[in-house]
Amino acid sequence: MAERGAPPSRPLNRQDVRTLALASLGGALEFYDFIIYVFFAAAISHLFFPADMPGWLQQVQTFGIFAAGYLARPLGGIVMAHFGDKVGRKRMFTLSVFLMAVPTLLIGLMPTYETIGYAAPVLLLVFRMMQGAAIGGEGPGAWVFVAEHVPARHVGLACGLLTGGLTGGIMLGSLMATGINSVFTPAEVGAYAWRIPFLVGGLSGFVAMYLRRFLHETPVFEAMRASAATQELPIKQVLRSHGRGVVLSMLVTWMLTAAVVVVILMTPALMQKLHGFSPVVTLQANLAATFLLTVCAMLSGLALDRFGAVKVGLIGGVLLIASTYALYIGADTHPEWLLPLYAVAGATVGVINVVPFVMVNAFPPGVRFTGVSFSYNLAYAIFGGVTPLLVSLLVAADPLGPAHYVAFVVVVFLATMLTLARSRRVRAAALAAA
Incomplete structure (x- = not known):
């Protein structure tokens, strides 16, 4: 695994804390x-497609537009990562917020099918793809940015705080959805209240962009710029010389x-469909799960710095695996346990912080942003786009289908981590023999 290129070991200082806080908030x-x-999605499916379209087709097309955001991630991520490795991490880090805020605000303002016909779903698709391009640069860029700012022995903590910030965004979404569905009637949500979260999100994005003006470029990139280390196209270097890092990063992603798509995003709707829970009940449980996910992602950073990625x-x-099965079995046999079971499952999803920790260490500084972004976004486009459809098919055959899918993927992850540990031992033995 490549060296991270971090500054020499030292304690975290006030500037590090400020950087981590602003990056996580953004x-x-x-x-x-x-x-x-x-x-x-339910409100959008009725508002942006013909009223006489079958409900199932409205839902399929609505989630298809949602998936389009994932498909746009690799292109946006590669382009932004290229310039992140060439002109600076900070500039792309700030640009990604702007590119996200604009389409989010426009979705909240745009007319529906009743007003502009088929132009409504087309515009929705365009704005969703703009969001996907923006998020394609945000996650990888943010992990690289914070990892290169802190001492090497605090990379896990830095990634954990940033991952907690990203999952905190899901928690904010869950909280907003819970609040909107609690305050407004279904008719009011469909009429106008669905716009509120998008308007708030768009305006908040501009605030985040302003806050990122106070961040400084990473010391690692400043050293690269001083030495003019990166001349060749970063993506060309990644594909030619860092295939192992790409495969490793895609498998852990x-x-x-x-974990995120099935356990956090799809489970509320699945619980409503499988066991008849109300939207408010499932959203409240989801909020508890996402809160513990955010906390445990941060805490896992401390564990990573102490024990390493493999352990x-x-x-x-x-x-x-255990908590996901407990959630899906327990919600059926003991519906009153939904909230605590979902909260525990959310806490265990905090293991996802292993992913950025592994990825930022898998590529050298000159191509780190591109390597992480290419691997992460390509994997997310493939697996994030396919997962909702595949899980929906599995549910039709077995109510435990979502848990089976999560278990299978995590077993692949465990095998990958064992392979990583074995390759490290082999390299260490070779170095010792030399």
Whole structure:
């Protein structure tokens, strides 16, 4: 695994804390903008497609537009990462917020099918793809940015705080959706209240962009710029010389997509469909799960710095499998246990912080942004786009289908971590022999 190129070991200082706080806050606001769509998919399906269209087709097309955001991630991520490796992490880090805020605000303002006909779903698709391009640069860029700012022995903590910020954005979305559905009637939500989360998200994005003006470029990139180290196209270097890092990063990202998409994003709707829970009940349970996910993602950073990615990944992966089965079995046999079971499952999803920790260490500084962004976004486009459809098919065959899928993907992740540990031992033995 490549060296991270971090500054020499030293304690965290006030500037580090300020950087981590601003980066995490901005990441939360941007991820809220990207994810709020899924919480109001039901309202959107009725407003942006013909009224005489079958309900199932409205829902399929609505989630198809949601998936389009994932498909746009690789292109946006590669372009932004290219310039992040060439002209600076900070500039792209700030640009990604702007590119997210604009389409989010426009979705909240745009007319519906009743007003402009088929132009409504077309515009929705365009804005959703703009959001996908923006988030494609945000996650990888943010992880690289914070990892390169802190001492090497605090990279896990830095990634954990940033991951907690990103998942905190999901929590904000869940909180907003819970509040909107509690305050407004279904008719009011469909008439106008669905716009509120998008308007709030768009305006908050501009606030996040302003706050990021106070961040400084990473010391690692400043050293690269001083030495003019990066001349060749970063993506060309990644594909030619860092295939192992790409494969490793894509495999661990698959686990992240399964945990987030299935356990956090899809489970509320699945619980409503499978066991008849009300939207408010499932959203409240989802809020508890996402809160503990945010906390445990941050805490896992401390564990990563102390015990390493392999140990944390193996233990966390096993707990994730167990808690997901407990959630889906328990919600059926003991419906009153939904909230605590979902909260525990959300806590174990905190193992996803292993993913950025592994990725930022998988590529050298000159191509780190591009390597992380390409691997992460390509994997998310493939697995994040396919997962909702595949899980929906599995549910039709077995109510435990979502848990089976998560278990299968986590087993692949566990095998990957064991392979990583073995390759490290081989390299260490070779170095010792030399």
